[in-house]
Amino acid sequence: MSAAYYKTEASVNEYIELAKDVDGALLIDKLKHYLPSNSSVLEIGSGPGTDWNILNKFYQVVGSDNSEEFLKHLREQNSNGQFINLDAVTLKTDEIFDGIYSNKVMHHLTDVELNKSINRQFDVLNTNGIICHSFWRGEDSEIFKGLFVNYHEKINLEKFYQDKFDILYLDYYNEFDKDDSILIIAKKK
Numbered sequence: 001m002s003a004a005y006y007k008t009e010a011s012v013n014e015y016i017e018l019a020k021d022v023d024g025a026l027l028i029d030k031l032k033h034y035l036p037s038n039s040s041v042l043e044i045g046s047g048p049g050t051d052w053n054i055l056n057k058f059y060q061v062v063g064s065d066n067s068e069e070f071l072k073h074l075r076e077q078n079s080n081g082q083f084i085n086l087d088a089v090t091l092k093t094d095e096i097f098d099g100i101y102s103n104k105v106m107h108h109l110t111d112v113e114l115n116k117s118i119n120r121q122f123d124v125l126n127t128n129g130i131i132c133h134s135f136w137r138g139e140d141s142e143i144f145k146g147l148f149v150n151y152h153e154k155i156n157l158e159k160f161y162q163d164k165f166d167i168l169y170l171d172y173y174n175e176f177d178k179d180d181s182i183l184i185i186a187k188k189k
């Protein structure tokens with residue numbers, strides 16, 4: 001679902017300020033167990049670029065977002081980086097990657113969109129490719145700051161991925177509260 005909040009300069013600046021003290025370092029540490037350094041990685045929904053900068057130390061990473069405002073910020077801050085406009089659902093790229101990473105992006109997709117995205121992720125990954133995504137834990141969905149937010153539990157995430165991916169890691173972690181988030185790492189079948 002389209003996320004208008006991330007599309008204006010004011011809201012992008014607000015998000016960058018709100019998120020300035022959080023990063024996905026622990027998630028990327030987990031990913032490193034499964035994806036060798038120097039692998040090619042597509043990051044979906046790079047946003048402020050905090051995780052892109054961590055990924056960039058270990059991987060050949062391409063950042064992406066479907067917000068031109070975030071892309072402008074990413075390109076200004078990282079002049080040597082590669083950033084492309086990609087929608088998480090359609091992933092319209094001809095490039096193929098060893099890994100796909102996102103941190104708190106996929107929860108903006110409806111169930112139907114998440115299924116489409118998973119099929120596209122399968123297509124744009126090399127053999128044995130690895131995905132690594134974080135989600136907010138919970139039930140149902142809501143509109144927050146005008147954004148669609150789809151909450152998930154471990155059991156239903158497993159169902160989404162299991163046809164096309166072997167699950168390597170699936171567990172809760174703490175973002176702001178105990179076990180409020182879920183990390184999934186899986187390998188293309």
Ligand SMILES: C[S@@+](CC[C@H](N)C(=O)[O-])C[C@H]1O[C@@H](n2cnc3c(N)ncnc32)[C@H](O)[C@@H]1O
Nearest residue numbers: 006045046047065066067087088103104105108
């Ligand atoms: C909650 S922010 C997370 C940003 C960053 N990953 C982080 O950890 O701070 C969600 C990001 O996903 C992007 N986004 C939302 N829906 C998207 C979609 N359908 N396709 C691509 N990016 C999307 C937004 O523009 C925003 O950058």
